[in-house]
Amino acid sequence: MQRRHLLQLAGWTWLSGATAVARAAAPTQNKLVVVMLRGAVDGLSIVAPYGDPHYAQSRDTIRLAAPGGGDASLLQLDGLFGLNPALSPLLPYWQRGQLGFVHASGSPDPTRSHFDAQDYMESGTPGLKSTGDGWLNRLLQALPGPAAPTRAVNMGATLPRIFSGTAEVASLGLGPKAFAHEAIDDPRMQAALASMYAKDSQLGHTFDAATEGRGEMQRSMAADAATGGDDKTGMDPRIDRGAPSASGFAADAQRLGRLIQRDPHTQLAFTSVGGWDTHINQGGAKGQLAGKLAALGRGLDALAQGLGPALDNTVVVVMSEFGRTVRENGTHGTDHGRGNVMWLLGGPVNGGHVHGEWPGLDTAALADGRDLAVVSDFRSVLANIAQRHLGLGDAQLAQVFPAEHERWSAWRGAALLRTA
């Protein structure tokens, strides 16, 4: 009790946090990819605490069977947790020590609104609505080393809150034609547009980001094609075909991975996957959620394959705005909850561990008597990666996750990343 209290005191501002030594900035080539699962995924069905006696009791039709019971049972991670069998393509990464999790993590703000909670997770300032920019944009500004048009890449048609801010972010469209030649690449058109946009104070920088980012990405991918990058990944080419969303994600994710591998400047990337709001008929080892998780697992596997050797210096973080109720609801789904699980994938990850303190599912331990408690602040996980992996100094980190308005604590569990 006392030790924890002391740690909290020491940790409330990570400037005087556990390491006790102020860090100076040091440029790296390391990379961070953030994948946001919008809609609040049920983390208790991703890394299920089968060893907690309250888990099975709370979930009648959607619980996953303890490991060892055949195909439909959990894949054993340790004595407490098992991985959803739909995520079996990711098990080798766990076994190689490249995949780990932080359970009972999330935002300290108690909102159960998707939209506020996503907003807080993207602004990096839970409870504070006035923050105008996103933490990934602040991180881009704070990264040690020179700027470049493709240093940060957003994959998708719209720029998410997490990337909003003053630093320019390149856009990678969805679909197989993401690198195709477009009207904006035509030199005559681009020159004429440039003269119009140059004088526009609000849209000028957006236009510059579009043209410069596209130019650099196309150069990188031309080199990729020339060296036969497509073939090296061993991906099934048929993956580009077919439906949007779930199955499309694998193809898009692989493309993003290849871009990061080929473009030495790219250090930050973001994308999101929706459709996790399973209020009804969530399913167990089979069904709605399992189907979506299977597609997500294939997508993350494709991302890792696209990254190729770059996986060795990339950390992929998967997170979602909050978790879902411990107890199954009246319609075989789950309602909005609190604590969730964060995923960490990549060479630098201290994988093969479920990190973080487990508060348990005993009613007394639940937030508001119904939800998994948030023990690990999502910012403590991200701050740890920003410092130890991306080389941020203490001063830079303070720009990314300001500590003034809230006493959030430094990561105080076992090491999330391998020491270099």
Next chain:
Amino acid sequence: MMTRRQGLAAALLTPWMRGVWAADAAAPLGDQERALHALERLGFGPRPADSETILAQGPGAWLKGFLGAQLQGARIDLPDALDQRLAAEDTARLDQGELYERFRRAQQLERELKKAQTDGDKADDKDDKAAPNPRRELVRPVVIQASEQRLLRALASPAQLEEVLVDFWFNHFNVYAGKGPVSVWVGSYEREAIRPNVFGSFRAMLGATAKHPAMLFYLDNAQSVAANFHPRGRFGASRPANPKQANGLNENYARELMELHTLGVDGGYTQRDVTELARMLTGWTFDPKPSWGDGASLFRFVDQRHDQGRKHWLGRTVEPNGQGEGEMALDVLAAHPSTARHIGFQLAQAFVADEPPPALVQRLADRFIAAKDSRTQLRDVMQELVQSDEFWSREAFRAKFKSPYRYVLSSLRVLAPADMALADTLPREVQPLLGALNQAGMPLYGSVTPDGYKNTAAAWQNPEALTQRVQLAQTLNKRFDKRPALATRESDMVLATLGPLLSASTIASVRGATPDLRTPLLLGSPDFMRF
């Protein structure tokens, strides 16, 4: 010939161009600017025909007529060409039950196909385009027709404000066509719950959305039942519990009803209020049996499924009263000051500025409450908005960034020549437009989450959007690539129509470009990204 169009371009451009360059930032909008501002904010942007009418009538007189027509509730007839296109779409006449029947038939056929495939030989090629696909054949056309109704009206209806408001309110009470039978119901939802109420009472719209099967299904209330509910047989005998049947609450609709539809997220409610409201709304469901056949609503209140206990909600004790509990809740929510502020904020944000002036939000909220018992409540609120100085301020002029929906519509409108028959200016099919909206991240009826789409620059302004819009501008203009005279004629038309919306630098760049590039440059310009 020195065409009529070129003359028009010259006539329109010269006076206001001087005006804009000289205008200081605080100068009130001139008549010409006000006319265009009205077309942009209370409609989906000017068409060449509009600029001709403005020129003929004078901008002051034109604007008076336009505002009167949009806001005074007189019936605005649709042009015959539009009426005919809309009337050709048969699924728009189906009622809720018939639409659901179609969905079920598709499901049934799909099951049979699947069974046939597993029973018989394995299909050699799953990608066989000729293979029957019940969903594509039965369900998809219903969504396409609903989309066509929406887009054609937005392009060509003279009741432009109604079209803007249908989009606004659909989005406010969003349902998602990708979730089960909501697909077949989106058109019905818009026709029955949204459109009739956009100038009417908020309570009426709230009730209509609450009871439409699209909303009941989308936010799961149809299945939410009292805790430990066990369905009974026809003669009251308790049936054995079916593990697949719902046996308790689902909070989804109750939460979004307060967070998104009424009070707003900071409107003053707790998790307990969410759960209690969910209990009050148990039993609000729909009867899927299409046995009624009278075009009636499928909504049913089923007392057996209702939680009969006492509830405590928003500081009041609610005694058991069946459907009356939910009706009371909608009454309370519709008249709540938090709701008034929330709606006032959203309207001011959509029509005036991304960060709306607080004084305007307050006036709209006051008017919302003052008119709460009026059958024209929402028209009154819109009148308050359009009479406000903030709406007509220079700060608001050209200050908003177009959403993809608005960008696509305003592009097609500005490219519709005034001297062409209306029928010929309408796209023959809307699939390419739907594709453009998909690609831009704003599929029509395709917002998965109940908050719908945002209408702020923060949501839509990004490098990928500019890339896609320039591409679309060029695609729309391909037809004149090799015909400089026609291309010039078209760009003159666009120049004349957009008039005061263009900056001097845009006009200079366009004038300096070769004819084939002029229209794409106009539609790809920073000025055309704004409204």
